[in-house]
Amino acid sequence: xxxxxxxxxxxxxxxxxxxxxxxxxxxxxxxxxxxxxxxxxxxxxxxxxxxxxxxxxxxxxxxxxxxxxxxxxxxxxxxxxxxxxxxxxxxxxxxxxxxxxxxxxxxxxxxxxxxxxxxxxxxxxxxxxxxxxxxxxxxxxxxxxxxxxxxxxxxxxxxxxxxxxxxxxxxxxxxxxxxxxxxxxxxxxxxxxxxxxxxxxxxxxxxxxxxxxxxxxxxxxxxxxxxxxxxxxxxxxxxxxxxxxxxxxxxxxxxxxxxxxxxxxxxxxxxxxxxxxxxxxxxxxxxxxxxxxxxxxxxxxxxxxxxxxxxxxxxxxxxxxxxxxxxxxxxxxxxxxxxxxxxxxxxxxxxxxxxxxxxxxxxxxxxxxxxxxxxxxxxxxxxxxxxxxxxxxxxxxxxxxxxxxxxxxxxxxxxxxxxxxxxxxxxxxxxxxxxxxxxxxxxxxxxxxxxxxxxxxxxxxxxxxxxxxxxxxxxxxx
Numbered sequence: 001x002x003x004x005x006x007x008x009x010x011x012x013x014x015x016x017x018x019x020x021x022x023x024x025x026x027x028x029x030x031x032x033x034x035x036x037x038x039x040x041x042x043x044x045x046x047x048x049x050x051x052x053x054x055x056x057x058x059x060x061x062x063x064x065x066x067x068x069x070x071x072x073x074x075x076x077x078x079x080x081x082x083x084x085x086x087x088x089x090x091x092x093x094x095x096x097x098x099x100x101x102x103x104x105x106x107x108x109x110x111x112x113x114x115x116x117x118x119x120x121x122x123x124x125x126x127x128x129x130x131x132x133x134x135x136x137x138x139x140x141x142x143x144x145x146x147x148x149x150x151x152x153x154x155x156x157x158x159x160x161x162x163x164x165x166x167x168x169x170x171x172x173x174x175x176x177x178x179x180x181x182x183x184x185x186x187x188x189x190x191x192x193x194x195x196x197x198x199x200x201x202x203x204x205x206x207x208x209x210x211x212x213x214x215x216x217x218x219x220x221x222x223x224x225x226x227x228x229x230x231x232x233x234x235x236x237x238x239x240x241x242x243x244x245x246x247x248x249x250x251x252x253x254x255x256x257x258x259x260x261x262x263x264x265x266x267x268x269x270x271x272x273x274x275x276x277x278x279x280x281x282x283x284x285x286x287x288x289x290x291x292x293x294x295x296x297x298x299x300x301x302x303x304x305x306x307x308x309x310x311x312x313x314x315x316x317x318x319x320x321x322x323x324x325x326x327x328x329x330x331x332x333x334x335x336x337x338x339x340x341x342x343x344x345x346x347x348x349x350x351x352x353x354x355x356x357x358x359x360x361x362x363x364x365x366x367x368x369x370x371x372x373x374x375x376x377x378x379x380x381x382x383x384x385x386x387x388x389x390x391x392x393x394x395x396x397x398x399x400x401x402x403x404x405x406x407x408x409x410x411x412x413x414x415x416x417x418x419x420x421x422x423x424x425x426x427x428x429x430x431x432x433x434x435x436x437x438x439x440x441x442x443x444x445x446x447x448x449x450x451x452x453x454x455x456x457x458x459x460x461x462x463x464x465x466x467x468x469x470x471x472x473x474x475x476x477x478x
Contacts, residue, residue: 001229001230001281001282002231002232002280002281003054003055003134003230003231003284004233004234004266004281004282004283004284004454005050005054005125005233005283005285006235006283006284007047007234007235007237007238007286008239008242008285008286008287008420009286009430009431010288010289010426010430011036011038011288012429017253017257019124020260021257021260023262024260024261024264024266025263026260027263027267027435028340029433032435032439032476033283033435033439033441034431034432034442034443035431035433035448035474036444036447037448037454038449039425039428039430039447040390040427040450041389041390041393041451042060042390042394043335043404043406043421044066044067044394045288045427046067046286046287046334046421047068047127047129047286048065048068048080048082048133049067049068049287051082051130051133052393053451054134055106055108055136055453055454055466056102056104056105056106056467057200057451057453057454057455057465057466057470058137058225058466059392059393059456059470060393060394060400061392061394061396062103062396063102063103063468064101064102064103064104064470065101065102065133066336066394066395066396066401067333068081068129068334069331069340070336071080071330071338071401073401076228076342078331080097080129081098081129082097082098082099082101082132082133083095083101084096084098084157086098087155087156088347089156090158090161090162091147091151091153091162091166091167092146092149093148096157097128097129097132097436099132099157099211100137102133102136104466104468105137105467105468106134106135107230108134108135108136108139108230109137111230113114113464114464115353117138117225119227119228119229120140121135121138121232122140122141122222122229122231122232123139123142123143123232123234124142124143124144124212124231124234125145125209125233125234125235125236126205126235126237127144127145127234130234130236131232131234132146132155139158140220141158141163142155143212145175145196145208147196147197147200150173150176150195150196150338152169152170154166169212169215172345174208174211175192175195176195178202178208183202183204184250184254192212196227199215200240201240201244201288202245202255203254203255203258205236205237206235206236206258206259206262207262209233209235209236209237210262210263210265213233213266213269214265216270217231217273222274223270224273224276228461233266233371234286237255237263238252241255242289242418243416243418243419246418247289247290247295249292250296257371263283267281269353277436277437279400279436280436280439280457280460281433281434281435281436282433282453283431284428284431284432284453285433286419286430287430288420288426288428288429288430289418289420289426290303290412290420290422290426290427291303292418293412293417302408302409302410303410303411304410304412305411305412306365306367306407306412307415309332309366311337311362311413312329312337314362315328315329315337315403316328318358318361319354319357319358321363323347323349323354323357324347326340327340328358331401334421335413335421336401336404337362337401337406338401338402352375355373355374355402359372359373362403362405368406368407368408369407369408370405371404371405371406372388372391372403372404373402374401374402374403377400378397386423391406391423406423408456409422409424409426410426432448432450432453434474434477438460440478442477444474444476451469451470452473454466454469454471455471455472455473456473461474
């Protein structure tokens with residue numbers, strides 16, 4: 001079984017470029033069960049949360065993965081969805097990563113528990129969180145690309161040393177082959193110190209990842225034993241390109257077309273290894289993206305960019321004015337603000353009153369549609385429309401922020417050319433496609449959720465549904 005995630009991949013990329021696909025996307029669209037109205041049902045729509053949803057079926061309110069980053073009140077510091085100070089990088093340097101912050105099981109975890117660990121589960125991506133979270137707690141390995149050394153690395157959570165096949169792959173310095181390579185009008189640096197980060201925002205990164213995936217299939221003998229194996233692959237270059245150049249840019253079109261070809265090579269390698277008819281393929285995206293401010297202006301659309309720290313700065317100033325000097329905002333990520341609970345306690349203030357003051361200040365910022373406080377969300381005291389339900393689905397009582405806000409549609413609070421994170425369909429609407437034996441090809445237009453993938457796969461594999469799943473089984477495709 002192979003799950004494929006294309007990072008920052010709106011559903012309409014498949015329809016707008018349909019006539020230009022001649023590889024993997026073409027095969028999926030003609031031979032797969034294509035769910036045309038699949039959405040995420042949480043906020044924020046970002047990489048870690050999306051990847052934690054796909055094979056758990058859980059929302060952040062249960063999984064605990066509330067963002068790419070958040071402020072941990074117990075550790076009194078900024079953490080990422082996979083940061084783990086108890087581990088170290090294997091194949092590189094620095095603190096390692098693990099799935100320990102995810103509070104639910106994945107399809108891979110349930111599979112390995114069912115067969116006493118005989119199945120092999122491996123995650124691969126450019127990003128650590130995109131490799132780790134879909135693979136789950138019991139995975140044999142998760143590998144990601146380290147821009148510090150241009151190699152694929154892992155964490156001591158999984159192993160003490162890299163397997164010989166990974167070391168051999170890295171020893172060939174495959175990333176260095178892209179020095180000076182050109183795509184569209186962009187030329188990658190010759191200097192390795194600058195090359196590796198630039199490589200990630202190019203189609204060549206997906207090419208490199210696909211080569212690594214082929215090697216994993218071969219070296220790990222995936223699919224060649226009497227138990228099912230699970231390979232989770234996430235193509236991250238599309239996200240880096242989208243943030244840098246925009247949703248409707250020539251660069252986004254190019255990376256999508258190159259992903260079509262990379263998938264074609266991946267499917268050919270699966271066919272050689274085990275026969276494509278013996279594999280179940282699932283493809284989705286981890287989130288969508290808004291149009292760039294330039295696209296909004298060119299199309300006379302409402303929308304645009306506000307400074308990324310606009311809300312944080314206004315809230316900080318309002319709390320200083322109301323309660324005196326201090327570092328009132330200790331964390332600001334995506335659409336969330338974490339307030340300084342130690343300072344609130346020190347000044348003997350009512351946290352609910354402080355939250356109301358912060359929320360009022362945030363709502364006064366131009367292009368803010370909704371503001372929610374921790375107290376409202378914890379009590380369920382919000383309107384019952386779709387936007388609020390998605391915010392509630394993203395709220396975890398021990399980890400979520402004190403203030404959460406939603407911008408007006410097509411408005412972004414970011415320094416990127418284009419970004420994502422909102423509950424609106426342009427950020428939540430992604431492909432869900434199943435392809436393989438027993439799957440009835442066709443287009444399925446009824447509304448489904450990305451959370452439905454996990455219980456569907458669990459049913460196919462005849463294992464327990466992951467522990468936090470809220471999805472349903474997509475029986476209409478068989």
